[in-house]
Amino acid sequence: MTADEMKAYALATFEGVNAVENAGDTFLIFDPDRVLAPQRWMPFATIVTGDHYDTVSDLTARGAYRINMGLTKATYLSLFGPPPKERDERGSCGPAPTTPPWTRSCHTRSTPRSTG
DSSP states (O other), X not given: OOHHHHHHHHHHXXXXXXXXXXXTEEEEEEOTXXXXXXXXXXXXXXXXXXXXXXXXXXXXXXXXXXXXXXXXXXXXXXXXXXXXXXXXXXXXXXXXXXXXXXXXOOOOSSSOOOOO
């Protein structure tokens, strides 16, 4: 699935979701009436297609993208276990860059955000 297909899936599947784009990245916002002012937009997920904010994800590969989603602490722990405590020289906590991008896993926060 490409980044564009992921965006189309999200918009078709989840009622009230709006997509805002910047620098090739897509920010998914819940705004069913399309009335929120831009300063009130808070994406619940982002589809990041380039190394605009970090290079650890190595999104320079053709067609590579990363999906960022907000999770509660309990959900994060159930999916990934305790957050990593160390990073390598690249800042990564996942496998080396020679592995395919879709198999890498790196948690960019040192501790999961507690939202519930």
